[in-house]
Amino acid sequence: MRNILRRMIFFPVLALLGGWSAMGTAQNATSEDTLVLTLDKAIEIALSENPSIKVADKEIVKVDYSRKEAWADLIPSVSASGSYSRNMKKPVMFLPEDMSAGFGGSNKLEIGYDNSYSAGINASVPLFNMSLFRNIQMTEVEMKNALEAARQSRINMISEVEKAYFNCLLANDSYHVLARSLHNAKENFQNTKRLFAHGAAAEYDVIRSEVQVRNLEPSLTEADNGREVTILMLKILLGLGKDTPIRLTEELASFQILMEEMPQQPFQDISNNPDLKLLDIQKQMIDKQFDMTRAMRFPTLSAFMQFQLQTEANDFEFNQYQWVNPIVAGLQLQIPIFNGFSNRYREKQVEVSKQQLSFQRENVERQISVSLLNAFRAMEAALDKIESAKVAVRQAQRGYDIAQKRYETGAGTLLELNDAEVALTRSRLNLNQARFDFLSARVEYDNILGNNLSASFE
Structure with a gap:
């Protein structure tokens, strides 16, 4: 039992x-x-x-x-960005010989400034995905x-x-x-x-x-x-x-x-x-x-807009900088092919x-x-x-x-x-x-x- x-x-x-x-x-x-x-x-x-x-x-x-x-x-997604760059050696532009005489006989011309600043806001939204x-x-x-x-x-x-x-x-x-x-x-x-x-x-x-x-x-x-x-x-x-x-x-x-x-x-x-x-x-x-x-x-289609603030200068006198604010808007289309x-x-x-x-x-x-x-x-x-x-x-x-x-x-x-x-x-x-x-x-x-x-x- x-x-x-x-x-x-x-x-x-x-x-x-x-x-x-x-x-x-x-x-x-x-x-x-x-x-x-x-x-x-x-x-x-x-x-x-x-x-x-x-x-x-x-x-x-x-x-x-x-x-x-x-x-x-x-x-829609929104993001902000900012950057600063220092030109340790400025970029140059090469000139044709017939134009070099107007620039002291040199065929190279430095462009830009020592300091470059930029800030921007980017926005995008998918329209078709x-x-x-x-x-x-x-x-x-x-x-x-x-x-x-x-x-x-x-x-x-x-x-x-x-x-x-x-x-x-x-x-x-x-x-x-x-x-x-x-x-x-x-x-x-x-x-x-x-x-x-x-x-x-x-x-x-x-x-x-x-x-x-x-x-x-x-x-x-x-x-x-x-x-x-x-x-x-x-x-x-x-x-x-x-x-x-x-x-x-x-x-x-x-x-x-x-x-x-x-x-x-x-x-x-x-x-x-x-x-x-x-x-x-x-x-x-x-x-x-x-x-x-x-x-x-x-294919994918999206809309975007960019707003930027930009300036360049050789010094750090911020109150005298001249700022520009380009605005870009558009559509982006991507088509897969192969x-x-x-x-x-x-x-x-x-x-x-x-x-x-x-x-x-x-x-x-x-x-x-x-x-x-x-x-x-x-x-x-x-x-x-x-x-x-x-x-x-x-x-x-x-x-x-x-x-x-x-x-x-x-x-x-x-x-x-x-x-x-x-x-x-x-x-x-x-x-x-x-x-x-x-x-x-x-x-x-x-x-x-x-x-x-x-x-x-x-």
Whole structure:
């Protein structure tokens, strides 16, 4: 029985225990009040406190800034500049021989001054730039991708919280089953001692019933430790400190409505699956990337204006400088003619990426369909186990009652009573496990469809 309990409680969570030490004390308990949890409350806390959800939300903010940056490229840009240069040796201009006589016989003429100053303001605005327009469209698709990725994070988080919560309920219910079994064993021990005192039971029965109690006590302690482990794992997902006291108000049987509302056949529409939706958005991004590459073939047209202040002098008497302020405005047209087929090769790369994504989506769609069918079959199998386990519990309870009466009247043996108690405990544990299996399969089923049990929290 102890091995069964260990498999049901400890095995699903051992792989996640390392995460607690990495996370440390995420936040300390600030109140001694116990946090009362339901499934909906646990999901609500996880969606507001879990770091992975916060990271996904920040990604949306970052992509939104990227989108605004792309739109900002349509706004006129203005820049200012200034310069000073010192002519250590002035530039010269060479003169024809027939003109050199007028300049002292030299055919070289120095031009300019020792000091040169300039300052200016430049403004430009794109009038037509196809690459810029395609980039804006790309950022819109990137925003869709960020939003869908955030939705996927929430769907996965809800699924993880539900599984961890149901694991806690399984550990709780298993603990209560073993506690009831220990209670029965103690009652049988006390009853056997009374019978032995009246000479109606052998000393061996007293020893055997005490051994039964001693054997169950470690199992109950192990089950209690299992409860603590599953609670710790739930706290990690909720972003709670390990010292925060919590109390669960539900049990596995509280979700009977989910078993009653199980669909008759697996849902065929998987278009809402987040993995498929992300692949569809990636296809849109590749299409936009192809458009951006193709846009490099188009000419660009922009308007500009320049305002400058200029002066030159041989001294530093600034108050006597003569400043000029030329203003230039115009249009600039750039037409790509030939760039060595680089654009064509880029387009070919994007086309190959599109083909790769098509193959990937086809494979993912097949895997999702198979996973959905497996989850549905697992729910069906779990329902059959639940019905069989319910009958087993009723029969085991009746068998235990009969064995107890027979032993009290001397018609039965302690061995029969112990066997009946073990059968009752095992059947109750099997019922809890069957319910847990169904709920886990249901969580997986809804997660694949993108329709979690608590979709209202998306």
